[in-house]
Amino acid sequence: MFFVQVHKVVCNQLVTADLVLRPLSTSDRAWCWGALNYAEENEPRVEELSVRFKLPETAKEFRDKLNECLEQVAKQAAAAATVEG
Numbered sequence: 001m002f003f004v005q006v007h008k009v010v011c012n013q014l015v016t017a018d019l020v021l022r023p024l025s026t027s028d029r030a031w032c033w034g035a036l037n038y039a040e041e042n043e044p045r046v047e048e049l050s051v052r053f054k055l056p057e058t059a060k061e062f063r064d065k066l067n068e069c070l071e072q073v074a075k076q077a078a079a080a081a082t083v084e085g
Contacts, residue, residue, distance in 0.1 A: 009069045017077055029059045
């Protein structure tokens with residue numbers, strides 16, 4: 001298990017329309033999602049990633065910002081489909 005206290009969260013992966021953020025069942029301060037992990041090996045692997053925050057409010061802020069990004073991705077995909085169609 002790896003613990004680090006971070007003061008600024010950065011999502012360093014591609015946010016795509018198929019990203020699904022799920023609450024971790026053991027905490028109201030944690031989220032998990034599946035994504036390609038480039039951190040440990042030369043080849044990326046699909047893994048379950050998670051983040052846990054000190055405060056529930058920070059966890060909600062993270063969720064809200066990520067959902068905002070997902071909405072933007074969906075709008076861009078719809079606009080691209082309109083142009084192609």
